[in-house]
Amino acid sequence: MFPASWKAMLTPRVFYQTLDPYLTVLLIFGVLTVFVGCFSGLFLVPADYQQGDAFRILYLHVPLAALSMGLYAFMVVASIAVYVWQLKLYDQLAYAAASVGALYTVLTLITGSVWGKPMWGTWWLWDVRLTSELILLFFYSSVLLIRAHVSDRKKAAKTAAIVCFLGSINLPIIHFSVEWWHSLHQKSSILGLHAPTIDASMLWPLALMFAGLITLTSWLMLTHAKGTFKQQQKEGV
Amino acid sequence: MHPKRQQKITQLFISMLCFGAAVACLLWAMQDSMNSYFTPKEALKKGKVGRVIQLGGLVLEGSLQQDSKGCFLFAVTDEQDTLNVRFCGLLPALFREGQGVIAIGPYQGESQLIEATRLLAKHDEYYRPPGTEAVQRRLG
Numbered sequence: 001m002f003p004a005s006w007k008a009m010l011t012p013r014v015f016y017q018t019l020d021p022y023l024t025v026l027l028i029f030g031v032l033t034v035f036v037g038c039f040s041g042l043f044l045v046p047a048d049y050q051q052g053d054a055f056r057i058l059y060l061h062v063p064l065a066a067l068s069m070g071l072y073a074f075m076v077v078a079s080i081a082v083y084v085w086q087l088k089l090y091d092q093l094a095y096a097a098a099s100v101g102a103l104y105t106v107l108t109l110i111t112g113s114v115w116g117k118p119m120w121g122t123w124w125l126w127d128v129r130l131t132s133e134l135i136l137l138f139f140y141s142s143v144l145l146i147r148a149h150v151s152d153r154k155k156a157a158k159t160a161a162i163v164c165f166l167g168s169i170n171l172p173i174i175h176f177s178v179e180w181w182h183s184l185h186q187k188s189s190i191l192g193l194h195a196p197t198i199d200a201s202m203l204w205p206l207a208l209m210f211a212g213l214i215t216l217t218s219w220l221m222l223t224h225a226k227g228t229f230k231q232q233q234k235e236g237v
Numbered sequence: 238m239h240p241k242r243q244q245k246i247t248q249l250f251i252s253m254l255c256f257g258a259a260v261a262c263l264l265w266a267m268q269d270s271m272n273s274y275f276t277p278k279e280a281l282k283k284g285k286v287g288r289v290i291q292l293g294g295l296v297l298e299g300s301l302q303q304d305s306k307g308c309f310l311f312a313v314t315d316e317q318d319t320l321n322v323r324f325c326g327l328l329p330a331l332f333r334e335g336q337g338v339i340a341i342g343p344y345q346g347e348s349q350l351i352e353a354t355r356l357l358a359k360h361d362e363y364y365r366p367p368g369t370e371a372v373q374r375r376l377g
Contacts, residue, residue, distance in 0.1 A: 046367070120358055181272050197361075199369065
């Protein structure tokens with residue numbers, strides 16, 4: 001009934017088999033590109049006219065922040081597949097997205113804080129942008145806690161999916177917080193509906209970081225999901 | 238499609254719509270709390286005398302002075318209204334005239350000085366190397 005390519009998208013076993021040969025390439029490309037991106041950002045671009053060298057943390061903070069939200073969006077889509085169609089593969093992928101996404105959210109908050117102290121004059125402020133990102137972390141944590149403590153696989157998957165849906169309201173809030181309200185955090189430089197406000201001479205390492213981090217994230221998620229799959233096979237769930 | 242699945246999709250869609258509307262209403266109602274600062278115009282309209290306010294705007298060009306005690310006096314403007322601030326402490330690294338700032342202190346009313354206990358520098362989303370034409374334009 002299903003052509004071969006469909007099966008790869010629906011069945012765990014076929015999915016992981018199809019993607020297995022690419023895992024090493026993803027890892028190597030990801031690590032190399034991130035390394036080159038970081039190196040470029042640190043040493044090859046000029047300092048900012050007002051922030052000086054402190055702005056360089058942008059090359060970590062921005063891709064991490066973008067992915068912390070992107071992974072949540074991915075988790076929402078995967079959770080729909082779990083909630084409506086009970087597809088195990090997407091439960092594994094949603095779990096992977098939650099784990100990696102939570103990590104990126106923590107790193108976003110840390111890099112942001114380190115950037116904020118010298119630039120704004122504070123490590124933290126209960127500002128909309130910052131607080132909503134923290135709330136994202138709470139939703140990620142809830143999803144992970146549900147999976148860790150609900151023993152019935154199917155129930156865990158469904159509950160995690162529902163919590164994920166509830167938290168999805170937060171995504172437009174985080175993104176538009178700097179437009180809808182007065183925020184200490186500056187407006188979007190690249191993901192707004194306008195030309196980038198970053199000078200071209202400083203923009204290219206950011207593109208490298210995005211490419212590298214997305215590739216690395218794919219490797220992380222596939223490895224994590226495959227691990228969950230093997231675990232579930234062993235447990236016979 | 239399987240009728241139960243169709244039902245689930247519809248339920249999910251409608252629930253999220255309602256939940257989204259509820260959250261939107263909540264956010265609309267708590268607007269003032271969501272803001273990290275009031276602009277001078279908003280402060281004049283909504284500020285409560287004696288309450289601590291977070292005043293945000295640009296440091297008015299030419300307004301920065303230092304008084305006899307070493308405290309800084311400057312005006313915060315949103316290009317429509319202006320409020321004066323006094324701050325006795327270390328200025329944030331990015332603080333300068335024409336730059337964004339948030340001053341935290343008790344609001345004393347129209348054309349009254351705000352004794353700021355804390356200053357936060359706010360910068361915009363423009364990143365430029367020093368000395369470029371765009372920078373010259375922005376710095377006046």
